[in-house]
Amino acid sequence: MRQAAAALFGAGFTVAACYAAGALLIDQLRVALRRDERIPLAFVLGAACLHLVIFVILALRIAYWPVLAGALAGTVAAALGTGAWRGLRTPSGKTVAPLSRTLQVVFGSCAGVFAIVYLANAWAPEVSPDGSGYHLSLVARDLRVHGFEPIPNEFYAMLSAGVEMLFVPAFAIGRHSAAALVHFAFTVALALAILAYGRRLGKPWAGAAGSLLTFASPVVGASGSAAYVDVATAAIVFGVFYWAEIWDEHKSEPNGLRLLIPVGLLAGYAYAAKYTAFPIAIYGLGFVAWRSKRLRPVLLVAGCAAIMAGPWIARNWIWYQNPLAPFGNWIFRNPYVHIIFEQDYGEFLRHYGMPSLRPLVLEATVRGGYVYGIIGPAFLLVPIALIALRYPAGRRLLLAGTLMFSTYFVNIGARFLIPCLPFFSLALGLALGEAAPLLAAVMLFHAVASWPPVLNRYVNAKCWRLVRFPYQAALRITPQENFLRENSYGYDVARLIEAKVPAGEKVLAMSGIPDSYTSREILVSFHSAANQALSDTVNMGWSIELQPTMERVFQFPERKARRMRVVQTAQAEHPEQWNVHELRFFYRGKELARRLDWKLRAWPNPWEVQMAFDNSVATRWRSGEVASPGMYLDADFGREESVDEVLLITSSDFILIRLQLESMNPIGAWEKVADNPRQVAIPLPKDLRRMATYEMHARGVHYLLIYDSNYGAQDFAGDPEAWGLKVIGRGEDAWLYQTIW
Amino acid sequence: MKRRLGLTCAAALANMVMISACQNMPGPFAPPVQRQPLADFRSYGMSAIVSMSDENAKEHFVQDITSLEASTWRWTGKRPTVRVRMRSGEHLRYIIDFALVEATLQVTGPVTISFLVNNRVLDRARYDRAGPQHFEKPVPAGWVTAGQDVTVGAEIDKLWVSPDNGAKLGIILVRMGLTQ
Numbered sequence: 001m002r003q004a005a006a007a008l009f010g011a012g013f014t015v016a017a018c019y020a021a022g023a024l025l026i027d028q029l030r031v032a033l034r035r036d037e038r039i040p041l042a043f044v045l046g047a048a049c050l051h052l053v054i055f056v057i058l059a060l061r062i063a064y065w066p067v068l069a070g071a072l073a074g075t076v077a078a079a080l081g082t083g084a085w086r087g088l089r090t091p092s093g094k095t096v097a098p099l100s101r102t103l104q105v106v107f108g109s110c111a112g113v114f115a116i117v118y119l120a121n122a123w124a125p126e127v128s129p130d131g132s133g134y135h136l137s138l139v140a141r142d143l144r145v146h147g148f149e150p151i152p153n154e155f156y157a158m159l160s161a162g163v164e165m166l167f168v169p170a171f172a173i174g175r176h177s178a179a180a181l182v183h184f185a186f187t188v189a190l191a192l193a194i195l196a197y198g199r200r201l202g203k204p205w206a207g208a209a210g211s212l213l214t215f216a217s218p219v220v221g222a223s224g225s226a227a228y229v230d231v232a233t234a235a236i237v238f239g240v241f242y243w244a245e246i247w248d249e250h251k252s253e254p255n256g257l258r259l260l261i262p263v264g265l266l267a268g269y270a271y272a273a274k275y276t277a278f279p280i281a282i283y284g285l286g287f288v289a290w291r292s293k294r295l296r297p298v299l300l301v302a303g304c305a306a307i308m309a310g311p312w313i314a315r316n317w318i319w320y321q322n323p324l325a326p327f328g329n330w331i332f333r334n335p336y337v338h339i340i341f342e343q344d345y346g347e348f349l350r351h352y353g354m355p356s357l358r359p360l361v362l363e364a365t366v367r368g369g370y371v372y373g374i375i376g377p378a379f380l381l382v383p384i385a386l387i388a389l390r391y392p393a394g395r396r397l398l399l400a401g402t403l404m405f406s407t408y409f410v411n412i413g414a415r416f417l418i419p420c421l422p423f424f425s426l427a428l429g430l431a432l433g434e435a436a437p438l439l440a441a442v443m444l445f446h447a448v449a450s451w452p453p454v455l456n457r458y459v460n461a462k463c464w465r466l467v468r469f470p471y472q473a474a475l476r477i478t479p480q481e482n483f484l485r486e487n488s489y490g491y492d493v494a495r496l497i498e499a500k501v502p503a504g505e506k507v508l509a510m511s512g513i514p515d516s517y518t519s520r521e522i523l524v525s526f527h528s529a530a531n532q533a534l535s536d537t538v539n540m541g542w543s544i545e546l547q548p549t550m551e552r553v554f555q556f557p558e559r560k561a562r563r564m565r566v567v568q569t570a571q572a573e574h575p576e577q578w579n580v581h582e583l584r585f586f587y588r589g590k591e592l593a594r595r596l597d598w599k600l601r602a603w604p605n606p607w608e609v610q611m612a613f614d615n616s617v618a619t620r621w622r623s624g625e626v627a628s629p630g631m632y633l634d635a636d637f638g639r640e641e642s643v644d645e646v647l648l649i650t651s652s653d654f655i656l657i658r659l660q661l662e663s664m665n666p667i668g669a670w671e672k673v674a675d676n677p678r679q680v681a682i683p684l685p686k687d688l689r690r691m692a693t694y695e696m697h698a699r700g701v702h703y704l705l706i707y708d709s710n711y712g713a714q715d716f717a718g719d720p721e722a723w724g725l726k727v728i729g730r731g732e733d734a735w736l737y738q739t740i741w
Numbered sequence: 742m743k744r745r746l747g748l749t750c751a752a753a754l755a756n757m758v759m760i761s762a763c764q765n766m767p768g769p770f771a772p773p774v775q776r777q778p779l780a781d782f783r784s785y786g787m788s789a790i791v792s793m794s795d796e797n798a799k800e801h802f803v804q805d806i807t808s809l810e811a812s813t814w815r816w817t818g819k820r821p822t823v824r825v826r827m828r829s830g831e832h833l834r835y836i837i838d839f840a841l842v843e844a845t846l847q848v849t850g851p852v853t854i855s856f857l858v859n860n861r862v863l864d865r866a867r868y869d870r871a872g873p874q875h876f877e878k879p880v881p882a883g884w885v886t887a888g889q890d891v892t893v894g895a896e897i898d899k900l901w902v903s904p905d906n907g908a909k910l911g912i913i914l915v916r917m918g919l920t921q
Contacts, residue, residue, distance in 0.1 A: 321765045333765045599769035606767055616776035636769065687779045694779070721789060721826070730796045 004476045010174025011181030017072035020079030022046025027084035029258050034093035037196035040189040044239040045262050048269035051165040061147025068169040096199045106440050107208040110447040114216045121225035122184035123474035126176035127488040131227030132514035139167045140516050150319040152336045153528045158325035160312040162272030163229035179227040186232035187224030191215040194422050206429030209439045213425035216450045218465045219373035219414040230418045233274040238422040240266045240280045241400050244287050264304025271309040279403040335607035338529045338624035349411040364414050369460025373414035378446035382424050387431035397427040494518040496731035501703050509705040537619050541689035542715035548581040548617040550652045552677035554661040558644040563664040565634035570658040572627035580612045581620040586645035599636035618691035627657050690724040697741045707734040789825035790918030817911040822894030830885040833919045836877045840913040843871035845901035857894040
């Protein structure tokens with residue numbers, strides 16, 4: 001029960017501080033708002049401000065409990081002390097007609113029931129894959145070290161984390177569930193904001209319909225009651241739109257310009273919450289430019305947005321040499337993310353394994369097996385929303401929604417539709433706004449179709465959705481440990497690692513786990529260039545395609561050379577990379593010793609060039625992108641050397657790759673020495689498996705987690721000793737090994 | 742004027758991005774530490790020691806080892822035996838860590854333990870004092886075939902018999918196996 005209370009308090013305290021910060025800013029802006037719109041707008045605006053405060057606390061590495069609690073308490077106290085909490089100094093917005101009795105019953109009963117289900121799920125121990133994975137593991141890590149630190153082994157750590165900043169104080173107090181409850185607060189705030197906007201337009205039924213269509217959407221429920229950030233992002237995005245509308249109404253007033261501050265702050269915060277929300281900044285800037293026809297308001301919005309987004313861009317630029325990290329690696333090349341990974345991952349996110357995108361509409365609304373969730377069959381009615389084009393507000397809603405939809409095909413997961421939903425829902429509501437019974441019918445249909453037991457009847461079994469009403473787990477009547485062991489895949493493994501792996505040690509894992517439940521660092525095989533290189537080495541032990549089974553030999557008349565390089569001359573096809581295990585130079589059959597004054601270069605991926613010169617066939621340099629003409633491996637000997645043979649040890653999987661040897665002449669120009677190297681199959685090196693785990697050991701990684709479903713799992717389990725490994729634990733369907741060096 | 746200013750700003754920004762992108766490239770690297778052939782590594786030895794606390798310890802049990810009593814040890818019967826597999830038969834050492842209990846020694850008197858590899862007696866030792874014991878001895882070449890199962894065991898000459906339920910207990914076993 002203490003855990004439940006702590007979670008509620010942690011979330012409540014954080015949410016109160018968000019509201020307080022927003023109320024203080026609104027107080028300064030002297031904005032006239034109705035109470036029903038003031039609460040959600042203040043909360044979301046305050047969240048943006050508080051996120052920046054917590055960012056600074058983490059950047060200063062002073063994220064100790066008293067500092068975080070002090071920041072929250074200070075904000076709440078300031079709002080209470082100044083009267084901003086109750087909006088005493090700001091005029092009330094123009095009154096609107098109260099909601100009709102029928103509307104209250106239809107909306108209140110439907111939304112209320114869903115809210116209770118969401119609350120129970122958010123309050124229960126966190127079992128969502130990403131919530132208990134990177135969203136909260138990074139928060140937990142920040143708290144362990146009391147601030148930010150570069151995490152080059154985890155591409156998720158390179159994403160902006162605007163919403164996770166709010167999870168930090170909540171998690172510090174109430175752990176995982178507190179963070180999920182903060183996200184739940186955003187879900188409620190979004191629903192309230194949509195309803196309030198409808199009332200602002202004088203279309204309460206449209207607002208209620210828009211609100212319920214979004215709120216009861218199955219994927220909104222699943223995400224909004226977990227420690228995710230999608231619904232929060234939608235709330236922030238909608239906040240930009242809402243504040244832009246408020247500014248538009250008051251722009252001619254003397255202080256109208258200051259109403260653009262929330263627009264800019266939230267536009268920047270949208271980017272800080274989730275990269276794919278950046279189109280709302282374009283909307284905000286474009287809308288302000290169009291309506292004001294002046295540069296100054298646009299610059300004000302851009303400046304405020306930069307305050308919110310700038311710290312994240314700067315962090316990535318400084319730490320990861322890439323302001324767009326973990327994307328844009330072909331522009332901002334860096335040692336942390338391979339370009340081919342970005343391409344492969346991006347490709348997967350564009351189709352999620354769907355053979356064709358033709359059924360995507362049904363997939364995202366009704367089935368949900370591929371795209372991990374559905375927005376609900378009611379959204380099949382979205383084309384009707386075009387009727388809303390006849391209203392100015394409808395046109396703006398559809399424009400904003402379309403802009404937010406424009407990034408959807410970058411990632412077709414159902415979650416990535418959430419930021420569009422408020423706009424399309426409201427537009428649909430506006431389109432049918434004159435027909436209250438029809439809207440009531442749509443709302444009831446959506447509520448029934450989205451109700452978890454009904455969902456089970458028609459969605460794909462793999463569809464991500466709420467499947468339980470865990471009120472006993474929420475109240476911790478069911479012990480947290482029991483609930484997690486039964487419902488969180490990977491929880492057992494995380495606890496096994498916590499028990500068996502000493503503090504400070506790292507674990508190389510071929511699959512992700514809910515690593516917020518362990519304090520040990522988990523290096524997931526594909527989460528960074530370094531992890532990929534290491535897992536490539538480990539997989540070399542069992543995978544024939546990766547093994548060093550081929551010599552490619554250039555033989556030529558003896559020549560003096562100070563610098564030589566092997567150039568790749570052909571254009572390969574995805575996913576063929578150029579890989580070289582070892583590059584050796586010979587003279588009369590004797591290898592040139594690799595002296596320390598040699599200078600080694602490679603293009604691309606220069607950071608891993610040493611892996612082709614380390615005298616280990618268990619490691620290899622990889623181009624990190626599809627092989628293309630002009631790629632090279634270059635050795636500067638530092639003095640003239642006699643050379644008559646150059647040998648590359650490679651895998652046998654060259655398909656289109658063609659190689660050419662070049663030597664630098666005295667005037668500094670490259671000249672061709674030979675091409676078409678002779679290919680010789682060589683026996684597989686003895687003890688390759690142990691050489692692989694030695695490389696783990698040499699990099700300070702002494703633990704390996706292999707699920708039974710991972711490729712090569714049987715090879716590890718069949719003979720751990722051959723790998724230089726020892727079994728130290730078994731959890732769920734995974735083996736935990738330790739290197740025995 | 743404004744347009745020129747905008748163009749200049751855009752050009753400056755693009756320039757900054759390009760320069761910053763180019764600056765990411767590192768200088769040349771020196772050859773790294775050269776890995777030595779694995780056979781020359783003496784810090785590493787193959788090991789097939791079954792610790793009673795191992796998650797998969799039971800998979801190695803052949804006989805006379807009871808269920809886990811504490812986090813690290815188990816009672817044995819007369820002839821506790823484990824099965825392991827070595828990838829090399831050379832330079833192997835038999836290793837066992839166990840303990841004798843005062844209460845049982847008082848009843849049985851000193852015990853003699855035979856140490857076995859593939860049912861061949863490697864050595865015998867007599868113990869008359871309680872407490873933790875360690876025994877280790879090289880295994881003669883030819884006793885173990887690389888890549889085949891090998892049994893590693895111990896035989897206690899006198900067992901303690903429980904007056905209550907007749908259970909027969911030998912030693913407290915912590916770990917047993919072969920190492921290189």
